[in-house]
Amino acid sequence: MGKFEVYQDAKSEYRFRLKASNGQKILASEGYSAKAGCMNGIESVRTNSQDDSKFDRKVSSNGKHYFNLKASNGQVIGTSEMYEGSSGMENGIESVKTNAPSAPVEEV
Template identity: 85%
Template sequence: MSKFEVYQDARSEYRFRLKADNGQKILASEGYSAKAGCMNGIESVRKNSQDDKRYERLKASNGKHYFNLKASNGQVIGTSEMYESSSGMENGIASVTSNAPKATIEEV
């Protein structure tokens, strides 16, 4: 089952990562100073993941593809892993679209 993992990083910031049914990480957040902000970020991913216009498709300087999921205000709420091809990136977007709405939340 897909899930959002909520955790604190080395700087005590709250973060989440969305994992697909197979356990692969498909989206990661930036740091939040408060847990409530992190939880709001998860809800924003659930909502915005259903709108293809919210996905910013990018290419890194090393030639790999990745995407950002943005909220309606333009703020980045999640960043993908790096993909070798644009088709891999599109599969990642499809995975976020299908997994985010039903994903459980687990604190790790």
């Protein structure tokens, strides 16, 4: 089973990352000024990850594939790692859909 990790970055902002059961990071948040906002972001990932239309599939300027998970208001709540091809990206999306709803939250 995957897990959410909550941590503070160098600017003391709260962030989360969703990791798959193999420890690979599959989704990362932006910074939040308060821990409560970060926890709300995790709940938004749990909810929105079950709707395929909330995954915005992208190709970067260097040709790598990635995705953003968006909330109902269109705001990005998480961004994936970069993938060599679209199949890796699609596997990442499926991993978020599978892991996010029941992933425990750990503070690191």
